[in-house]
Amino acid sequence: MILFDSEYLKEFTSKLFRCMGCPEEQARIAADCLNQADLRGVDSHGVARLSGYVRLWELKRLNATPDMKIVHETPSTAVLDGDLGLGLVTAPHAMRIAIDKARIAGTGWVAVQNSNHYGIAGYHAMMALEHDMIGISMTNASPLVAPTFSKSRYLGTNPIAVAFPAFNQPPFVIDMATTTVANGKLEVLQRKGMDAPLGWTQDKDGNPTTDAYSLKKGGSMLPLGGDRDHGGHKGYCLGAMVDIFSAVLSGANYGPWVPPFVSFLEPPSTQVGKGIGHFLGAIRVDAFRPAKEFKENMDIWINTFRNAEPALGQERVLIPGDPERELTIERQKNGIPLHEQVVEDLKELGRKFRLNFEVNPENQSK
Amino acid sequence: MILFDSEYLKEFTSKLFRCMGCPEEQARIAADCLNQADLRGVDSHGVARLSGYVRLWELKRLNATPDMKIVHETPSTAVLDGDLGLGLVTAPHAMRIAIDKARIAGTGWVAVQNSNHYGIAGYHAMMALEHDMIGISMTNASPLVAPTFSKSRYLGTNPIAVAFPAFNQPPFVIDMATTTVANGKLEVLQRKGMDAPLGWTQDKDGNPTTDAYSLKKGGSMLPLGGDRDHGGHKGYCLGAMVDIFSAVLSGANYGPWVPPFVSFLEPPSTQVGKGIGHFLGAIRVDAFRPAKEFKENMDIWINTFRNAEPALGQERVLIPGDPERELTIERQKNGIPLHEQVVEDLKELGRKFRLNFEVNPENQSK
Numbered sequence: 001m002i003l004f005d006s007e008y009l010k011e012f013t014s015k016l017f018r019c020m021g022c023p024e025e026q027a028r029i030a031a032d033c034l035n036q037a038d039l040r041g042v043d044s045h046g047v048a049r050l051s052g053y054v055r056l057w058e059l060k061r062l063n064a065t066p067d068m069k070i071v072h073e074t075p076s077t078a079v080l081d082g083d084l085g086l087g088l089v090t091a092p093h094a095m096r097i098a099i100d101k102a103r104i105a106g107t108g109w110v111a112v113q114n115s116n117h118y119g120i121a122g123y124h125a126m127m128a129l130e131h132d133m134i135g136i137s138m139t140n141a142s143p144l145v146a147p148t149f150s151k152s153r154y155l156g157t158n159p160i161a162v163a164f165p166a167f168n169q170p171p172f173v174i175d176m177a178t179t180t181v182a183n184g185k186l187e188v189l190q191r192k193g194m195d196a197p198l199g200w201t202q203d204k205d206g207n208p209t210t211d212a213y214s215l216k217k218g219g220s221m222l223p224l225g226g227d228r229d230h231g232g233h234k235g236y237c238l239g240a241m242v243d244i245f246s247a248v249l250s251g252a253n254y255g256p257w258v259p260p261f262v263s264f265l266e267p268p269s270t271q272v273g274k275g276i277g278h279f280l281g282a283i284r285v286d287a288f289r290p291a292k293e294f295k296e297n298m299d300i301w302i303n304t305f306r307n308a309e310p311a312l313g314q315e316r317v318l319i320p321g322d323p324e325r326e327l328t329i330e331r332q333k334n335g336i337p338l339h340e341q342v343v344e345d346l347k348e349l350g351r352k353f354r355l356n357f358e359v360n361p362e363n364q365s366k
Numbered sequence: 367m368i369l370f371d372s373e374y375l376k377e378f379t380s381k382l383f384r385c386m387g388c389p390e391e392q393a394r395i396a397a398d399c400l401n402q403a404d405l406r407g408v409d410s411h412g413v414a415r416l417s418g419y420v421r422l423w424e425l426k427r428l429n430a431t432p433d434m435k436i437v438h439e440t441p442s443t444a445v446l447d448g449d450l451g452l453g454l455v456t457a458p459h460a461m462r463i464a465i466d467k468a469r470i471a472g473t474g475w476v477a478v479q480n481s482n483h484y485g486i487a488g489y490h491a492m493m494a495l496e497h498d499m500i501g502i503s504m505t506n507a508s509p510l511v512a513p514t515f516s517k518s519r520y521l522g523t524n525p526i527a528v529a530f531p532a533f534n535q536p537p538f539v540i541d542m543a544t545t546t547v548a549n550g551k552l553e554v555l556q557r558k559g560m561d562a563p564l565g566w567t568q569d570k571d572g573n574p575t576t577d578a579y580s581l582k583k584g585g586s587m588l589p590l591g592g593d594r595d596h597g598g599h600k601g602y603c604l605g606a607m608v609d610i611f612s613a614v615l616s617g618a619n620y621g622p623w624v625p626p627f628v629s630f631l632e633p634p635s636t637q638v639g640k641g642i643g644h645f646l647g648a649i650r651v652d653a654f655r656p657a658k659e660f661k662e663n664m665d666i667w668i669n670t671f672r673n674a675e676p677a678l679g680q681e682r683v684l685i686p687g688d689p690e691r692e693l694t695i696e697r698q699k700n701g702i703p704l705h706e707q708v709v710e711d712l713k714e715l716g717r718k719f720r721l722n723f724e725v726n727p728e729n730q731s732k
Contacts, residue, residue, distance in 0.1 A: 074472030076442040077653040106440030106473050113652050134456060134615075150672035150683040164614075172610070174603040180596055199596050206677020219458050224590060224597050229563050230546055233588050236598075237540040237686045238604075240671070241528050244538070248530075248663045249500075249654045255670050280451045287443040288477050297614045300638060304621050305606070308518035311572020315517040320603045 002343055003335030004357065009047050010035040012346070012357060016050065017093040019353040020057050021064040022089070030088035033119040038336045040324035042175075044184040045120045047338065051345045052087060053117070054352075055263035062086060062116050068093055071113075076105040079250055080112045081123055083111070087118025087139065091278050095127045098282040102133055106287030111250030115260045117141070121161035122175030122324075128163060128282045129171050135163040136281035140246040140253075142260040145179055146220035147240070148233040151206035153220045154255050157182060158242035163321075165285065167295035169302040173321030178239040179221045179364035186212050199226025245279040252277025368709055368725065369701030375413050376401040379721060382416065385719040386423050387430040388455070396454035399485040406690035408541075410550040411486045417711045419452065419483070420718075427484050428452060434459055437462065439477075442471040445616055445641070446478045450641055453484025453505065457644050461493045461501070464648040470498055472653030475615030480640035481629045483507070487527035488541030490688075494529060494648045495537050498657040501529040502647035506612040508621075508626040511545055512586035513606070514599040517572035518588045520621050523548060524608035528668050530686075530695035533661035535668040538575065539687030544604040545587045565592025610721045611645040618643025 010031050017027035038046030054267040066085030070078050078097050082090035086171025094110040096149060101108025118124065121137045128135030155207055157177040164172040180200050189212040196212045204218035205208045208227065221234025247254035252273040259267035259276060274281075285291045308317045343359060350357030376397050381589035383393035404412030423427040432451030444463050448456035460476040467474025476697045484490065494501030507522025509538050523543040530538040546566050555562055555578040562578045567700075568708060574593065577630045581587060589601025613620035618639040624644060625633035651657045674683045716723030 005488045021526060038484040046586035058649065065586075072654065074650070074653040075470070077649075079533075079654050104441070107473060107475055109473055111651070146677070147674055147683050148679055149680040150674040150682075151677045154674055155672060164610055172606075174607060176600045176603055178600075182589065197595050206680065220439050224600050226596060230592060230596065231601075233686075234544075234683070235588050236541045241540060244664070244667065247669055248660060249651070252657055252666055254663075265408065272663065282551075283443075283602055284440070285473070285615070288445050289617055290437065293617075297620075297638065298610070301610065301614055303622055305513055305516075305520060308513055308516040308520055311512070311515055311568065314572065316513040316598070317513050317518075320599075320606065321536055344641035347585065355688055 001336040005276070006035060006039060006332055007139070009038065009336060012350070012355065013047055013050060014357055016054070016349060016353055017064070019052050019355065020054065021066070022086070023349070026086075030086050033088045033092070034111070035120070036123050037120045038232060039122065039328040039331050041327040042120050044182065047346060048342045051260060051349055052263065054349060055309075056116065060265055061263070061267070066090065068099070076101055076107050076109060078110045080110055082112050082115035084114055087276070089276065089279060090115040091118040091124045091137070091139070092127060093122045093343065094278065094280045095137070095163045095282065098280050099128060099131055099133060102282040102284045102287070106284055108194060108282045109244070112278040112280070112281045113247075113252040115123035115276055115278055117276070118278055120175060121159040122163065122173055124280055125161035125163040125175070126171070128164045128175060131236040131282070132165055132283060132285050132295075133165040134162070134165070134282070134283040137161040137203060137278070138242045138246055139278040140243045140258055140276055142262070143237060143256050143258055144183070144215065144221050145223060146202065146206065148223065148228055148236045151202065151204065154257070155223070155236075155243060156258060159223065160242060162239065164298060165291075165295055166298035166302055167292065169299045170325055170349050171321060172298060172302060173324065178224050178235055178242060180224055180226055180235070183215065183221070186215060190258045196225040199230060199232075213236050237240060241281075246258070247273055249279065250277040283302070293361045367703040367705060369703050372401060372405060372698055372702050375404065377703060378716075378721065379413055379416060379525045381432070381721055382420070382715060382719055385721065386420065389431070392452075395458050396452050397460070399454045399489045402489050403693040405697050406486065406488070407693040408486050410548065412702070413712060415483070415700070416710045416716055418627060418629065420715060422482065422627070425629055427625070427629070427633070431568055432456065436463070438613070438683065442467055442473050444476045446476055448478050448481035448641060450480055450482065452573070453644065455483045457484040457490045457503065457646060458493060460644065460715045461490045461503070461648065462535060464646050465494060465497055465561055466501060468648040469652045469678045470654070472650055474648045476646045478644040478646070479613075479616040479618040481618070481642055481644055483642070486541060487525040487577045488529065488539055489531040490646055491527035491541070492537070492539060493533045494728075497648070498531055498651050498661075500531070500622055500649040502649070502652060503527040503644070504612055505644040506624050507643055508611045508628070509622050510581065510587050511589055511605060512547070513567065514574065514589065514594055514602045516569065516588060517570065518622070521589070521602070521605040521609060522624060523587065524605040524612070524698070526608060529663055530664060531657075532664035532668055533658065535665045536691055537687060538664060538668060538685060539690070541690070544590050544601055544608060546601070547591050549581070549587070552581060555560045565596060608645075613643035614641040615645065648710070662676055
């Protein structure tokens with residue numbers, strides 16, 4: 001692992017998106033979204049993914065200069081056609097529309113069709129916070145997850161993010177895949193040569209397994225809960241809900257038709273919609289009660305739960321968003337650790353776009 | 367178990383609510399909500415709970431003639447003060463407001479404060495279906511669930527329901543507690559003298575346990591996922607989200623301050639809001655795309671997932687709502703099975719209100 005200065009990585013990413021043709025403002029937002037993923041510890045969704053976006057763009061499966069259009073709307077809703085743009089661009093654009101609608105109608109809800117991978121769900125939800133709004137964000141994704149009782153990979157990890165503002169406390173931020181774990185955790189076990197707990201994945205026939213490589217051998221990820229006895233059908237419900245809001249409501253591809261993020265897999269030959277889909281929401285807090293009153297009660301909620309009695313052997317009880325915020329502070333100070341493979345990827349991208357990705361002390365931790 | 371005719375039970379329940387002073391229309395709706403729980407197999411939320419509502423009313427912790435008022439609103443939102451009414455009455459009232467708002471603003475969102483237990487979450491969400499709307503329903507509940515890493519009972523089973531209309535297919539209906547299992551499943555194991563799977567509950571110190579009586583011994587239920595390794599922190603996030611939408615946004619009691627449903631437990635001496643809270647939403651499908659187009663795509667989604675390949679040893683893949691709908695058909699035909707204790711409870715209620723709950727063949731299955 002090599003530590004890199006967060007600002008240097010963000011600047012490099014932004015320049016690279018500019019080289020692809022992204023307008024300046026869009027390149028800046030897309031880079032910020034990847035950078036926030038790295039700072040928050042979602043390493044799989046940060047600069048590690050940059051070369052993936054580039055490959056999709058090279059294959060013309062991603063449009064760097066999308067002409068995004070609202071194709072239908074009401075006072076509190078809209079459908080945005082992302083014109084096959086970066087989800088890192090279409091989702092923030094949709095969120096701004098949702099926020100604008102919430103100002104007038106109390107809430108705003110924007111379904112996005114014809115988009116691509118949008119980075120971390122939490123980034124878009126958190127955009128609402130500075131407006132004293134609650135932000136909601138979800139997206140469907142490449143199918144890797146089997147519905148309960150099935151061995152078919154029909155759902156993505158389909159994340160949900162919800163961000164609530166607080167007063168003196170930091171905001172309360174949920175950002176979770178609707179599977180038991182993210183794929184990245186399996187990769188960590190593979191590197192360590194360790195088995196996975198039961199309930200994370202199943203093999204290609206749908207049997208329970210602890211094989212950390214099961215997914216690569218044709219198996220599938222399990223919805224949050226794992227098997228039926230442990231409530232896996234509820235995780236299936238959540239993943240399905242995200243798929244329907246993101247794609248059936250917006251007119252994007254759903255279920256097994258979701259185009260894969262990885263460039264080495266071809267998109268399905270038939271389509272039931274356009275691109276992948278997202279669903280973004282903004283709820284003006286004072287459409288319900290005065291913002292200060294709500295936020296002060298959020299402080300009480302957070303304080304109360306933070307001071308809940310730890311279970312035997314535990315030190316403290318966490319509030320959603322705590323670990324990511326703490327890591328952000330640490331990584332802003334000490335830098336973002338990148339795998340050698342990611343560093344090689346970035347160097348290669350630098351050569352391709354004549355951007356010169358430098359591995360030297362100045363670009364590393366300050 | 368004794369089988370009873372569904373209509374007879376509904377009629378009895380409705381009359382009983384009338385005796386408590388409920389207006390006729392409200393009594394009918396409240397009875398229908400309990401009846402739907404019995405038909406759908408959520409036996410803990412049907413007539414089995416009737417005596418509980420009566421006891422709360424006797425203690426004046428529930429108001430049978432509430433003066434429900436909208437205390438704040440915008441084009442797409444409202445806060446309803448339930449005046450300590452039956453949740454079985456305040457939630458459907460709130461849902462009608464949400465549906466009316468959705469007609470004009472595209473979506474409608476109503477937070478309810480000062481309410482009581484509202485039965486099954488799915489009932490209220492499903493009200494949206496006949497209007498070609500998506501229905502959303504959530505509520506907080508008596509604290510029995512510990513946040514991840516804690517042994518404090520700070521959350522309820524806090525259910526989420528979402529109902530999507532389809533075209534030729536039956537509607538897609540999610541109705542799930544945000545815990546691994548409902549309390550009723552523990553009671554089933556207790557009756558059978560069986561242990562519970564790991565991940566359902568923990569003991570009073572926060573240790574993993576398979577003791578089906580752990581909850582009665584001061585332990586707590588675990589959020590969906592169970593322990594941290596299996597994603598229990600995600601279930602904690604979901605339960606917290608429901609608590610915040612239902613109560614922090616509406617001005618009801620949240621976390622450990624939620625008043626208990628059972629009459630033998632006193633409500634907490636301090637309050638942070640009024641009563642318990644719900645959050646109801648209605649989304650007009652054609653605020654996004656033509657209803658027929660959406661519903662036809664829902665049919666494709668449902669058909670696709672229903673025909674997913676079963677895992678080894680499984681017969682078929684279910685769609686959310688399938689088991690409840692199949693059971694409803696069966697119970698409408700053969701009757702609703704009631705435990706002897708529930709039958710005794712209903713007889714006692716009959717004597718108290720001079721309603722004569724009859725256990726004879728005519729009231730049983732047709």
